[in-house]
Each structure stands twice: as C-alpha cells, then as structure tokens.
Amino acid sequence: MALLKVDDLKIHFPIHGGILNRKIDEVKAVDGVSFEVREGETYGLVGESGSGKTTTGKAVMGLNNITDGDIYFEDSHLNAKKGKKIDVRNDIQMIFQDPYSSLNPRKRVIDIVAEPIRNYEKLSKDDEKKRVQELLERVGISSDSIMKYPHEFSGGQRQRIGVARAIALNPKLIIADEPVSALDVSVQAQVLNFLQDIQKEMDLTLFFIAHDLGVIKHMCDRIGIMYQGRLVEEGLTEEIFNNPQHIYTKRLVAAIPDVDPRNREKHREFRSQIKEEYQQSFYDYFNEEGLAFNLKQITDTHKVALPERG
Amino acid sequence: MWKFIVRRLIITLPQLLLMSLLVFFMASLMPGDAFTSQVDPSLSPEAIEEQRERLGLNDPWYQQYGRWISNVAEGDFGTSTAHYRPVTDLIWERMINTIWLSLLSVIFIYAIGIPLGIISGRWNDRLVDQIITGYTYLGFATPIFIFALVVLFFFGFTLGWFPTGGSVASGLEPGSFEYIMSKLHHLLLPALSIALIGVVGTVQYLRSEIIDTKQKDFIVTARAKGAPESRVYNRHIFRNSVLPIAAFFGYEITMLITGSVFVEQIFSYPGMGNLFIESILIRDFPVVTAVVLLFGLAAILGALLSDIILSIVDPRIRIK
Amino acid sequence: MLNQELLKINNLSTSFQIDEEYYAAVDDVSLTVRENEVLAIVGESGSGKSATAFSIMGLHNRGKIEGEILLQGQDLAKLSTSEMNKIRGKDMSMIFQDPLTALNPLMEIGVQIGEVLLLHNKNMSKTERRNYAIELLGRVGIPRPERTIDQFPHELSGGMRQRVIIAIAIANQPKLLIADEPTTALDVTIQAQILDLMQELKDDLNSGVILITHDLGVVAEMADRVAVMYAGQIVEESDVESIFVNPQHPYTRSLLSSIPATDYAQDRLHVIQGIVPSLKHLPRTGCRFKERIPWIDDDAHEDHPVLHEVSEDHFVRCTCYQHFYFPDENKEDQANGVTEG
Ligand SMILES: Nc1ncnc2c1ncn2[C@@H]1O[C@H](COP(=O)(O)OP(=O)(O)OP(=O)(O)O)[C@@H](O)[C@H]1O
Ligand SMILES: Nc1ncnc2c1ncn2[C@@H]1O[C@H](COP(=O)(O)OP(=O)(O)OP(=O)(O)O)[C@@H](O)[C@H]1O
Ligand code: SF4
Numbered sequence A: 001m002a003l004l005k006v007d008d009l010k011i012h013f014p015i016h017g018g019i020l021n022r023k024i025d026e027v028k029a030v031d032g033v034s035f036e037v038r039e040g041e042t043y044g045l046v047g048e049s050g051s052g053k054t055t056t057g058k059a060v061m062g063l064n065n066i067t068d069g070d071i072y073f074e075d076s077h078l079n080a081k082k083g084k085k086i087d088v089r090n091d092i093q094m095i096f097q098d099p100y101s102s103l104n105p106r107k108r109v110i111d112i113v114a115e116p117i118r119n120y121e122k123l124s125k126d127d128e129k130k131r132v133q134e135l136l137e138r139v140g141i142s143s144d145s146i147m148k149y150p151h152e153f154s155g156g157q158r159q160r161i162g163v164a165r166a167i168a169l170n171p172k173l174i175i176a177d178e179p180v181s182a183l184d185v186s187v188q189a190q191v192l193n194f195l196q197d198i199q200k201e202m203d204l205t206l207f208f209i210a211h212d213l214g215v216i217k218h219m220c221d222r223i224g225i226m227y228q229g230r231l232v233e234e235g236l237t238e239e240i241f242n243n244p245q246h247i248y249t250k251r252l253v254a255a256i257p258d259v260d261p262r263n264r265e266k267h268r269e270f271r272s273q274i275k276e277e278y279q280q281s282f283y284d285y286f287n288e289e290g291l292a293f294n295l296k297q298i299t300d301t302h303k304v305a306l307p308e309r310g
Numbered sequence B: 001m002w003k004f005i006v007r008r009l010i011i012t013l014p015q016l017l018l019m020s021l022l023v024f025f026m027a028s029l030m031p032g033d034a035f036t037s038q039v040d041p042s043l044s045p046e047a048i049e050e051q052r053e054r055l056g057l058n059d060p061w062y063q064q065y066g067r068w069i070s071n072v073a074e075g076d077f078g079t080s081t082a083h084y085r086p087v088t089d090l091i092w093e094r095m096i097n098t099i100w101l102s103l104l105s106v107i108f109i110y111a112i113g114i115p116l117g118i119i120s121g122r123w124n125d126r127l128v129d130q131i132i133t134g135y136t137y138l139g140f141a142t143p144i145f146i147f148a149l150v151v152l153f154f155f156g157f158t159l160g161w162f163p164t165g166g167s168v169a170s171g172l173e174p175g176s177f178e179y180i181m182s183k184l185h186h187l188l189l190p191a192l193s194i195a196l197i198g199v200v201g202t203v204q205y206l207r208s209e210i211i212d213t214k215q216k217d218f219i220v221t222a223r224a225k226g227a228p229e230s231r232v233y234n235r236h237i238f239r240n241s242v243l244p245i246a247a248f249f250g251y252e253i254t255m256l257i258t259g260s261v262f263v264e265q266i267f268s269y270p271g272m273g274n275l276f277i278e279s280i281l282i283r284d285f286p287v288v289t290a291v292v293l294l295f296g297l298a299a300i301l302g303a304l305l306s307d308i309i310l311s312i313v314d315p316r317i318r319i320k
Numbered sequence C: 001m002l003n004q005e006l007l008k009i010n011n012l013s014t015s016f017q018i019d020e021e022y023y024a025a026v027d028d029v030s031l032t033v034r035e036n037e038v039l040a041i042v043g044e045s046g047s048g049k050s051a052t053a054f055s056i057m058g059l060h061n062r063g064k065i066e067g068e069i070l071l072q073g074q075d076l077a078k079l080s081t082s083e084m085n086k087i088r089g090k091d092m093s094m095i096f097q098d099p100l101t102a103l104n105p106l107m108e109i110g111v112q113i114g115e116v117l118l119l120h121n122k123n124m125s126k127t128e129r130r131n132y133a134i135e136l137l138g139r140v141g142i143p144r145p146e147r148t149i150d151q152f153p154h155e156l157s158g159g160m161r162q163r164v165i166i167a168i169a170i171a172n173q174p175k176l177l178i179a180d181e182p183t184t185a186l187d188v189t190i191q192a193q194i195l196d197l198m199q200e201l202k203d204d205l206n207s208g209v210i211l212i213t214h215d216l217g218v219v220a221e222m223a224d225r226v227a228v229m230y231a232g233q234i235v236e237e238s239d240v241e242s243i244f245v246n247p248q249h250p251y252t253r254s255l256l257s258s259i260p261a262t263d264y265a266q267d268r269l270h271v272i273q274g275i276v277p278s279l280k281h282l283p284r285t286g287c288r289f290k291e292r293i294p295w296i297d298d299d300a301h302e303d304h305p306v307l308h309e310v311s312e313d314h315f316v317r318c319t320c321y322q323h324f325y326f327p328d329e330n331k332e333d334q335a336n337g338v339t340e341g
C-alpha cells in the first residue's frame, strides 16, 4: 500500500529581475514528478546536483510552495487548497545533509531533540527530559549528554542526534536528504547501519535522497532516477542496476567507480562507450528542450521515460 | 550593474519622501511656525489665530506639506527667526565649511586607517598589532568631544600652533593662496580630531577582514602557485579586504557630516553642526528644521553612494 | 621496468604546536612516487593525509618539518620560501578539495590562470598568457574558454571551477601533481569526468600524481600504488591490486569492508569502532590502532609496530594482521590462522 503518493508534482521557483524586480522567469526545480512510497520500504531518489531531489523532499514536508500536483499521505491530501488541512507533519520527519550545520550550534542537545515535541505536545519538564533521554539512548548516545552542545560530538554522533529529533514524534515516514554525504567512509557505515536498525525497530518507511549510487544500492528497495526536475527511470534496485534502460541511468551506473582495480581498464572503456552513446542518442531519450519524456511502464515494477513511438 | 543602480535609485525616492514627512511632522510639533517663522509666539491668541488663517496654517496637513516641500525643492527654507535672513543663505556657507571638514576628515581616516588596519591584520597578535588594537580600544572608549577639547587646549591654546576658532583668518582675499592655506590651517585640528577617533572602526574592520581573508582557501591556492608573500598580500589579501572599505565611503561621509556637531562646536568652526546647536539654543526652529532635513538627505544619499560603489567593485553584483 | 623516481620522502615528520608542545601529525612517513605513477594516500579524516601533502608543498606556515623530501634529488625541506616559490606552481602543483572556495572570488578566471604563468615565465607577454590560458581551459574540457576566461568564479558550477583549478595546476607542466580530495565535493558523473581528465593529463605530461582521498572507489579506479595512513603513520603500502585483493593490515581491511559494495548485496557494513584520536591524544607508544579493535586479544599486539615487507613490495605495519579477525567472523577460522602464522 502506498504510504506516500506524489502525483505530477511541479515546483517552479520564480526568478526575479529587471528594474522593478518582477518575476521574469522561473526555475522548474521539479517539473511533473509522480511516484509512490510503500509502507515499510526504502525508496531512493538519485540524481545529479540540482536535479530537484531536495526540493521534492521539502515539498513533502510542506516546506515548499507547490506550483501544481498533489501529495497524499495515507490517503489524506496534504496540499488540499480547500477544506481543512490535515496536519500530518508529526508523521513525516526529515534528516538533513550536513550534520555540522543542520543542528543549531547554540542550542543544547535537549532543546534540539525536544523541539518537535514542544511543537506538538505539552509535556512537563521532567517528562520531556525523560523522553529526550530515552530517544538519545535509542540512537546510541549516552543519555547524560543532554546538556552538551552539538560541537562536542563527532559527525556521526551529530547525525544520530538529528535522527533522535526526527523520531521524537514516532513518525511513519522519514525523509533522509543525503544523510551521509558529508561523512567519512567509516562514519558513513555507522550511520547507514543505524538507519537500517531504527527502521526495523520502529517500522519506518524511508525516503532516501542521495547522489552516491553505492549507498543507494545498499539501502533501497526501489529507486527513482531524477534528471532536471523529472524522473527518467524507476524500478526495483536490481532492475536499475542490472538492467538500466534509460541512457541517463546507464551513465550514472557507469560513473560509479569499480572497487576492483583489476576491472579498471574494462570499466573505463565501458564508461567512455556509454558516454559516447549518451552523446549520440541524446535526442532519443530527451525532448527538444533536453527534458525527459513521461514514464512508461515496461514491467510491473519498472518504468522508463521514453518518447511515444509510432 | 545598471539595473542594480537604477533599482537602487528607485528605492531612494520613497526613502526621501518618508524622511521629509518625518521632518515635516517634527517641525509641526515645534512651537510657533517653523516653516515660515512669520507667526510670532508672543502675540495674543486671537492675533495668532488670524495670522495662522492668513498663512494657510489651518489647511489640511497634506496641503501644508505640499507647499513646504515645493518651497524646499526651490531652495526656500523660510526665514531665520534669529537672524532675519533667509535660512538658505545662512546654511549655504556653513554647508560648504562642513563639507570641507568632512572631506578632509575622510582623507585622514583612510590615510591613517588603511595602513594601520593592514599592518595590524598582517602581523596580528604581534607587538605592532597589540599596540594598534590598544589604540582602537582607547579610541572607542574616548568620547569625541573630550578628545577634541584636549586637542584644542593643547595644540590651540598651550602651543598656539593652530587657530582656536573660525574657518579662515579675516582680511584675506578669497581664492588667494594665503586664503586657502588659512582655510586648511583652520581645518587641520578639527579634522584630525575627528579622524583620530573616527578611524578606529575602519582599523578594526580592516584588521578582522584581513585576518579572515588570510585563512581563506584561495590564499593557499595563491601560495601553491608559487606567489611570494608580498604578492599574496598585495594582490589577494589586501585587495579583497579593502574593497568592502571602499564601499563604506558613502556611509563614512554621512557619519562625519552628522557627527561633526560636537567638534564644530568645540572648535567654534562655522559649519552646519555648529549652526545646529546654536539654533537649538536660541530656538531658531526654521534653521533647525532645515539642518535636520539636510542631515537626513546626507544620510540617504550616503547610503546610496555606498551601494553604488559596492556594485561597481564587487563582481558578484556587477555581473547581474 | 619501473619508471624513474620522482619524489622520495624519507622519514618525514610534521608536528604542530598545541599548548606549548609539538605533536606529530605526520610521523616518520617514507614514500616514493615515480614518473607517470599515481600514488593514492587513503585513510579516515584526521589521519594526516593533507598534512603530508601540505608538507611536500611547503604550505604549512606553523608546522615543524623533519626528514627529507627529495624532488628529483633536491631536498625541499631545506629550501627557503623564495626557493620554494620557484618550484611551487612549476615543478609541482596542487589541486584542492573544495572548488567553491579555492578560487579568488574577486578575480577573473583568466587573471587567476595568468598569475601562475606570470610567476614562472617572466618573458611571456600579456596576450601570450591570455591565449595560453584559453588553450588550457579548452584542454581541461571547458566548453567556451574565450568566454569563461573573463568570468568570475561564482558564474561557474562546481565541476567547472574544479576544471579551472586543474588548469592552474597543470599550466606549467608540473612533474608532480598533488590532488587533495579532488572530487569529494562533486557528484558521481562529474567525478568520473574529472578523474578521466586527470588520468589523461598525467599520461600526457608523464607526471607523478599523489591522490589523496577517503573514497576507496576512486583509489581503485586511479591508483597504481596505495599508502594507507592511520594516525599519522603508514600502516600498509603496496600496489593497488594487492591492497584491494589481498589487504593485510586490520585497518585496511576495516576500511574496505565499510564501503557499500555495488556488485553484491550485503546486509551490514562493517563499522570501525571509535574515532581517529585527536592529535594531542594520539597514543605515541605501542600500537595506535588497537583501541579501535578492542575484541583482539591484547597479547596479539606488538610494543613497537614497524613496517615489514610481507611479500615483494608489500609493506604492512606490525604482525598482528596474522591473527586479526572481524568480530562477526567465525573465530574457529581465525584460530587456524593463528596456528598457521
Ligand atoms: N528556494 C529556491 N529558490 C529558487 N531556486 C531554488 C530554490 N531551491 C532550489 N532551487 C533551484 O532548484 C533546483 C533544484 O534544487 P535542489 O536543491 O532540489 O537540487 P538537489 O537535487 O537537491 O541537488 P543537490 O544534490 O545539489 O542537493 C536548483 O536549480 C536550485 O538552484
Ligand atoms: N595547522 C595545523 N595545526 C594543528 N593541527 C593540525 C594542523 N593541520 C592539521 N592538524 C591536525 O593534524 C591531524 C591530521 O590532519 P589532516 O588535515 O592531515 O587530516 P586528513 O587526513 O587530511 O583528514 P581529512 O580527510 O579530514 O582531510 C588532525 O588531527 C588535525 O587536527
Ligand atoms: S599491534 Fe595490532 S593493532 Fe597495533 S598496529 Fe599492529 S596490527 Fe595494528
């Protein structure tokens, strides 16, 4: 069952300019994206920098103005214009990319973690403290660190504090926006393992944004590939990695460094071959504006953006 | 860049309007009539009422404002109640004097501030820097009028090196060499007093800007190219740190013009600040209003100038 | 046949002063880079990779450097700053991690490239420099170099800026190119382009390259030799195949097992316990790594771990690799390992 359903989402940011600073153009950061995230799964969103991943994530969180399209969470319409707005924000939480800047350096751990609790629930000071301690222990941080400041923790620990804040209200869906991109390999491993544990423990659904395909492959059940505000391909992890259909996906997969140095030459050749194919067949896969076509179903689980034939 | 400047100019218009309205209402609250000064507060209430009616002072405020602002635009600020002269005439020569004083002060501030800031930033935490920083702390702590008094007393009265009042010695032919030298002679002491205290902000700003720039990654890039230290400093560190200072030029001028009030008073220098204080003391409200309006104008134009300079020196704005 | 030796570092130690005392961030490191060879230095954050690179370039203004750094036989550690300035940017140059901050924001791209030309070619005219800068930009794959040359850094994307930095680095055909995390700030497709570019330039110039990174995928793609660094020391060094196929030191093995593999599914990633100790708190006697593999019996460690040549040209610090195992591995297998060793 779909926990989150995004339907033809468009988010266009105005560009202001001219003498009177009026809107002269717009950036189509997200330009017609549809996908579903099913309960309990990890859905990965990959794409190069600027492709609109963060914008999509923020839109689900209600942090961006939606130009067009709909977002449903458990069948409630999140961006309904009329009628009551359903507040599901305690069911959806977000973890941000940079553990060094996403936590307010002047706040203590207790205030950081308790912030969402304070917004949604009224707890006595003691209860709140107990709750924060529980949460910290759950993410593997000693509960007597509540009075410390973020700079007293390592990158991996900070990211765990971010997670503690995100799970404070027992959310159903966590949007993780590049949670490990700023981290060293060994710390990255720690955070990835931990996310998997907490997901199992709390029955969470993960919406995982990254540009590192190795990480995506390790974490995700299904993957959507994004290019310039549109999805070019979506499928099960195996499908994307073993049977990529869209040239852009192929190019991304080919760009992953091979960790076996014995395959180096082969891999490099393969990469330049794909690059050539990409340049030659660009207009077989993208329209005149260089944007992706609409997704077509090619198997039950696999969709690719291909032009209408015939 | 042009777009930016034009847009900036457009913003200036409402600023001017707002400022003039503020001054207008401030003036309306003053006793008597600050705009035309033709209402004598010592008359009987009936007579005043009659006069007011005749002068249109009972008209709605926007009509009065309109009349006042169009007069101002033509350079008519009314007549001084104390000197019985048009305010414009009175202010004109004072304004020229204040502008000279501010210009010279600014030149001193940059001439002293930039080298001190550079030295202190380049050799931060060394002895020279500690001395210079010590000086800036002192400068912040010393009120300008006390400093000016001490300077005046010592160099003016005790040593007698400089004149103790006025803007030029009397009996000199305007435009002659002696006349200009005398003007400079009169300017030097007040300008130096302003500069020595006013410079501390520039020194501290430049110092921290340089220390900041020194740590930037692109400085390492410059060293990795094989650039000698002198080049690293001159082409990369100083250049990048001084540019923002250049942009403060407009603000600096404004600050000085409005800040000269005390110093002019102490040195009995016949500038706008001096005129301002005198006029307040003798309740010459038309003059006070005019001076406040001009100070406000200076502030707005100074900010405008700064923004325009910034848009010229910083490519991140210039390109747009 | 092995290529000509280009850079030879003998017993390099670089120390920084913290509260009156000096602590070595690079501790007795010896390395060799040959012509047309890529030496990768890998290790976690804080293990001393950049400190090593900055020592070679002479860019530490506050560090104390001991040991020899021989570039084509000339000891850089003994040179004065002005002598170093003749070499930096010419015989050796460096590519930095963060393309967003490594260029002067208030200077045109052309001026920044021109600077490195001007510094080392006094007789080049202004137009010659400009034309050559355009040529360089074209060479690093910038689409419209005549336009880019007059642009400012903020007008270019991260990938383009990194190309500009590479153009600056190769402007004077350096013998030695040091790249400190050249692709960490870039995304995969751009990373692949930059790595291909570096490879190509290296072959053209016959240069030696030191590639610093913590991304083992990049190492596997690029390196000929690999030095694994931990806490200021080299713990393992060999050709790239031996490191990936036959890693010996517990640290190398831990690093390798912490990356998500792309060719097979794995349940859990290995996590190296703890963190790299800060400079001041590095254990200076005995073993530096043992606190991060606490399940290994204390008796297994050596008091003075030194590098051993375990097979031809494969150096490993210490001997406990012989009985190292991961906690989730079957201990029985390991017991066999011990008896064999
Ligand atoms: N608030 C905003 N106003 C204007 N443009 C924006 C805004 N937020 C994002 N954009 C633009 O929208 C596009 C998509 O940005 P987004 O941050 O979603 O990309 P991303 O895929 O998350 O990239 P990255 O990997 O770099 O994080 C970019 O071109 C960006 O410049
Ligand atoms: N100038 C300096 N003064 C004092 N300590 C320093 C200095 N430079 C580096 N260090 C310390 O030396 C150690 C090694 O740092 P280095 O920058 O070489 O690490 P690195 O391996 O490059 O890590 P990263 O992957 O984070 O770049 C660290 O503990 C660091 O704090
Ligand atoms: S004693 Fe063991 S842990 Fe220490 S360096 Fe040697 S192998 Fe590593």
Ligand SMILES: [Mg+2]
Residues within 6 Å of the ligand: A053, A054, A055, A177
């Ligand atoms: Mg993003």
Ligand SMILES: [Mg+2]
Residues within 6 Å of the ligand: C049, C050, C051, C180
């Ligand atoms: Mg480093």
